[in-house]
Amino acid sequence: MTPIISPGATIGVLGSGQLGRMFTLAARRLGYHVHVFSPSKNTPAGQLADLEIQAPYDDFEAIESFARHVDVVTIEFENVNVEAIEVIQRFVPVRPGCRVLRTTQRRDNEKAFLAGIGVPVAPYASIRNLAELQSTSPELFPGILKTAGWGYDGKGQVRLSSIADAQLGWRSLGVQAAVLEKLIDFALEFSVIVARGANGEMAHYDPILNRHENHILSVSVSPSGLTLKIVKEAVEIAHSIAEQLDVVGVLCVEFFLTKDARVIVNELAPRPHNSGHLTIEAHATCQFEQQVRAVCGLPLGSTAQLRPAAMANLLGDLWMDGEPRWEVMHLMKNVKVHLYGKSEWREGRKMGHLTAQAESATAAEELVSIARQSLV
Ligand code: ADP
Ligand code: MG
Incomplete structure (x- = not known):
C-alpha cells in the first residue's frame, strides 16, 4: 500500500495556468497547501496558491528548493524538462512520473508507444528533415504536419x-522534428478522462463529446450520445493506456470517431483536460479532485454524472472590443462562469469557460452556446 499524503500536507505543482488554478481550488478545499512553480508571475494558479515560485524549469537550484518544501509533486503542464523531474524525485514522489512525461512530451514517442501497444492511431511518419518529408508515402497526404514537441x-x-506543400510547410513550422499524420475525415471527436491511483485503482468519466474551432476546443458535451459499443471500446483503450504507462494521476485520451465507426486515438494528455472542466459541476467528483486524490494516495471519488452538461471556452477574442458584456449574466441562472485571472487577453488564449446544466445534453449545449454568444 502506498502511504497516504494526508490533508494538511503540501502539494507542489509544475505549471501555473488554469489547470493548476482549478487543481489548487480542489486541493485547498480538501485542506492541502499548494506551491506552484513556473517561469511566470501573477499566474492563474499562483494567485490562489500558498506560494508561487517564479523560475525557469531548468533552474535546478530553484527546483531543488521547491522539492524540499513539498510532500509530493504533480504537473499541470507536461512540457517540463525530465531532468527537473529527476531532481525532484530525489526528495519527493512526482506523479505522474518521468516515463509518462518522456512518452507524452513528444508526439513521435507517444505515437510509437500507442502503436506499440496495439492502440489504433492515424497513419503517420516521424519526420526529421525536409528530405524525409519529401520522400514520405503519398498515402499520408492530405495530412497535418505537427511539431514533435511543444x-x-x-x-x-x-x-x-500534397507533397508539393512540403517545403513551405516544413519552413513554416520552423524546421523542427515533426510528425506527419494523415488527415482523418472524422465524424466527431471525443475524450475519455481516467484517474489512476498509486495502487492501480482506476476511475473513468464517460466519454465527453468535443467540438473544435480552428483546432482549439470550443464546446464539450456530456453525455456524448455515443453507442455503448464505442463507449466500451474507448474506455478499455483509456484504461489500458493508463495502466501500461503506469500513470498516477489523471490521463485524458483524445479520440476521433471515423465516419465508418472506427475509434482512433488522436493524442494523450497526462493531466486534467479542458474537456473535463464540466466535471466540476456535473459529476460527483471533478477531474481536479481526482488528481488530488490520485497523487496523494487517497481513494478515488465517484465519477457518476449528476446532470447533462456542456462547457464553452471563453477565448481572448471575446475581449477584443473591451470586457465581455457581463451585464447579461442575469440571464445565466443555470450557467456557471469560470475566469482564470489572466491579466492580458490574446487571440485564441483561454481566458475562462462557461458550464451549463440542463435536462438533456442538447439543451445544455444550446444553453451554453447562447450564453457565450450573448457575451459578445
Ligand atoms: P493539440 O495539442 O493542439 O490539441 P491535436 O493533435 O489534438 O493538437 O490537434 C488539435 C485538433 O486538430 C484536433 O482536436 C483535431 O480537431 C484537429 N486534428 C489534429 N490532427 C488531425 C488529423 N490527423 N486529422 C484530422 N484532424 C486533426
Ligand atoms: Mg489535442
Whole structure:
C-alpha cells in the first residue's frame, strides 16, 4: 500500500495556468497547501496558491528548493524538462512520473508507444528533415504536419494538401522534428478522462463529446450520445493506456470517431483536460479532485454524472472590443462562469469557460452556446 499524503500536507505543482488554478481550488478545499512553480508571475494558479515560485524549469537550484518544501509533486503542464523531474524525485514522489512525461512530451514517442501497444492511431511518419518529408508515402497526404514537441491548441501544426506543400510547410513550422499524420475525415471527436491511483485503482468519466474551432476546443458535451459499443471500446483503450504507462494521476485520451465507426486515438494528455472542466459541476467528483486524490494516495471519488452538461471556452477574442458584456449574466441562472485571472487577453488564449446544466445534453449545449454568444 502506498502511504497516504494526508490533508494538511503540501502539494507542489509544475505549471501555473488554469489547470493548476482549478487543481489548487480542489486541493485547498480538501485542506492541502499548494506551491506552484513556473517561469511566470501573477499566474492563474499562483494567485490562489500558498506560494508561487517564479523560475525557469531548468533552474535546478530553484527546483531543488521547491522539492524540499513539498510532500509530493504533480504537473499541470507536461512540457517540463525530465531532468527537473529527476531532481525532484530525489526528495519527493512526482506523479505522474518521468516515463509518462518522456512518452507524452513528444508526439513521435507517444505515437510509437500507442502503436506499440496495439492502440489504433492515424497513419503517420516521424519526420526529421525536409528530405524525409519529401520522400514520405503519398498515402499520408492530405495530412497535418505537427511539431514533435511543444504543440498545444493547434499551435505547431500545418495542413499539407500534397507533397508539393512540403517545403513551405516544413519552413513554416520552423524546421523542427515533426510528425506527419494523415488527415482523418472524422465524424466527431471525443475524450475519455481516467484517474489512476498509486495502487492501480482506476476511475473513468464517460466519454465527453468535443467540438473544435480552428483546432482549439470550443464546446464539450456530456453525455456524448455515443453507442455503448464505442463507449466500451474507448474506455478499455483509456484504461489500458493508463495502466501500461503506469500513470498516477489523471490521463485524458483524445479520440476521433471515423465516419465508418472506427475509434482512433488522436493524442494523450497526462493531466486534467479542458474537456473535463464540466466535471466540476456535473459529476460527483471533478477531474481536479481526482488528481488530488490520485497523487496523494487517497481513494478515488465517484465519477457518476449528476446532470447533462456542456462547457464553452471563453477565448481572448471575446475581449477584443473591451470586457465581455457581463451585464447579461442575469440571464445565466443555470450557467456557471469560470475566469482564470489572466491579466492580458490574446487571440485564441483561454481566458475562462462557461458550464451549463440542463435536462438533456442538447439543451445544455444550446444553453451554453447562447450564453457565450450573448457575451459578445
Ligand atoms: P493539440 O495539442 O493542439 O490539441 P491535436 O493533435 O489534438 O493538437 O490537434 C488539435 C485538433 O486538430 C484536433 O482536436 C483535431 O480537431 C484537429 N486534428 C489534429 N490532427 C488531425 C488529423 N490527423 N486529422 C484530422 N484532424 C486533426
Ligand atoms: Mg489535442
